[in-house]
Amino acid sequence: MAADLSKTPATGLRVQACGDCHLLNFGVFATPERNLIFDINDFDETLPAPWEWDLKRLATSFVLAGRDNRYAAADCRDGAVAVVRAYRERMAELADSTVLQAWYSKLDVLKLIGETADPELREFRERKLKKLQSRSALEDDYPKLVEEVGGKPRIKDDPPYIFHLSELVTPEAQEMIVEAFQSYRESMRYDHRFLLDKFRMMDVAFKVVGVGSVGTFCSVMLLLAEDNDPLFLQIKQANTSVLEPYAGRGPFEHNGQRVVMGQRLMQAASDLFLGWTTGRKGRQF
Template sequence: MNQAQGVQSWRERREAGRAARRRAPRATQDAIGNVARDPVELLRISSERRVAALVPLRYGRMLASPFAFYRGSAIVHAHDLAGTLDSGIHFQICGDCHLANFGGFATPERALVFDLNDFDETSRGPWEWDIKRLAGSLSVAGRHLGHGPLSADECAFEATQSYQRHMAEYAEMSALDLWHERITFARMHDLARTDDGRRRVRRGIARALRRTHGTMLPKLADRTGDGWRIRDAPPAVFHIRGTSSLIDPDDEWMAMTHDRSTLFTALMRDYAASLTPERAALLAQFALQDVAFKVVGVGSVGTRCLVLLLTDHHGKPLFLQLKEASMSVVARYAKAGIRERGITHDGLRVVHGQRLMQAASDPFLGWATGALGRTFYVRQLRDMKISVELETLDKDGLRRYAGLCGWALARAHAKAGGCAPEISAYIGRSERFAEALVRYGRACAQQVEQDYERFRAACRSGELEARTDADMAADFSP
């Protein structure tokens, strides 16, 4: 395709990026947006349609710290960002790009890569929303970990500068080279500047190699005759119609009269149709053994999430996670005209965003529609997946991790949007954008602490009910 057919030259695209500064000057990126709202009311909105008995657990997990609150309140952040200026450069974004939503996982070729790993909120939106979500999370986490405001500022600055440096590199890369770009753990090991950094990478590789379907089987399930049954461990894992179930008797799932085999045969057929033919053929070599409800994460607590245990003809396991997908907070609050086009199934939305943004995605990633019309996406459970243990990071460790996250986000944006020249030109070569994001992170952290206190007061007064995992587990103790 030539320029006359609609492809702008590299120089024209750079000029478009610089022109975007007139719409949203870089210095204005420090604005935190519309904070004239009640975070408790927004949390109530995001808790609608969740399993009612698990909503208090969601709030209990969010009570752990301001950072836990930040993780669980993506809706509040998206609401606020809707009141800020953006550059007008829009494409598929993550939508919940905090530092705990990055990690390591295996590619279909079994190479270990570092990348974004949560796309529940992915949608078309302003790229700035992702880098701001990341900078805000680093500011909140730095304070929560006791590193102090100055160290938190340095982490936000490092993430933004890393994003800036790598976006400038990606602006010079061909489309094919960028599509194949991966941040492998082997590459991270070679680039590590310290012995401690290299040790952390090696430990990460060792941890990932221990997290396979085979090693998970005896930890999560018990043998029953010739088959396997997932072990109940409420409130985290339970069978929907079992004695440990947390599903209300009047819940729509409990009212279904069809047997499990009928329901899941139809659902698995729908899911298999979303896979490529060769992966659907691989899935067909597994038989379903058991299904259980699983409570995951912080922000996702209460959404309908199932673990499926399947085995092949050798009895070797495959664990799949079936997770409900509902409206993205980006789609809810992004301005009209930049919402995702042509995708009405939220499970497909998640899969589309993940495939577009990740360097390599789960070979079993797909989507399906449940018997009652709820939309789901499917992926492997835990296979070679690892995440950073934030509490183990000192100031320098958190700053290095911030830089790694900035790099991964730049790669994801450059691949998903194809707009690296425009974004790089918008940011420029100076520190002006990074300095604005430091100011943003600092203001965001202060707002999060205020919102967290409002949330805590609501839980103390009974306005919201909050329960911990230990509290709920005690309900099932003999």
């Protein structure tokens, strides 16, 4: 789609673009302060680019979603128009804000639910939120994803989605993993490193990723603090952004750093454990 967007009119104003701004890449997640916000959550292609590209991509995704759900063409068009109108109105609000007000603005989930006009939809969202708030990594995720093997915690194999690669269990491979992890640690802020050091690495398993990332290396890492307090980290290969041939090279040579910095710029609040590293074979993560 980047090739198509590059041929459309643009004002010349560039922003930190997502590069894959469609409706399924938005969701609810917790901030480091454990507040729930609604935001975009996929930054594999992020790069400075014309601001129009993300908006056109987003509006198009609403049309495609409507068609896939057999909505009338007029309804699909109304959805796209509503997206663009909401963007315009929000930008007008931010234009009257101070720099810091705009920087700290966010979409609060509780406020969004409270403003839902349809009673049934509001009740549905409240139920989903309650379920999300009740989840616990220790009580919900850990028992489902981890098992004891030889007295040690190990990520459960769930082929073809999650499984252990035989080539990752050799001493050389384990040494490479430790090296890459230490490099990742050095990319983090000092205070975040202090938090990471409370955990010890226990296991790494290969993870199958979405269609857009087929052919790239992705894995999940299990770390534990005291009392089996778990932390799961995703390690995902970062390649050149699809926007680069049309928008030009960004300020970062390392694609992992490009993704992390783009995410920090675009999200209202980002994960404390974001970082980047390079494997021995030159793969960037």
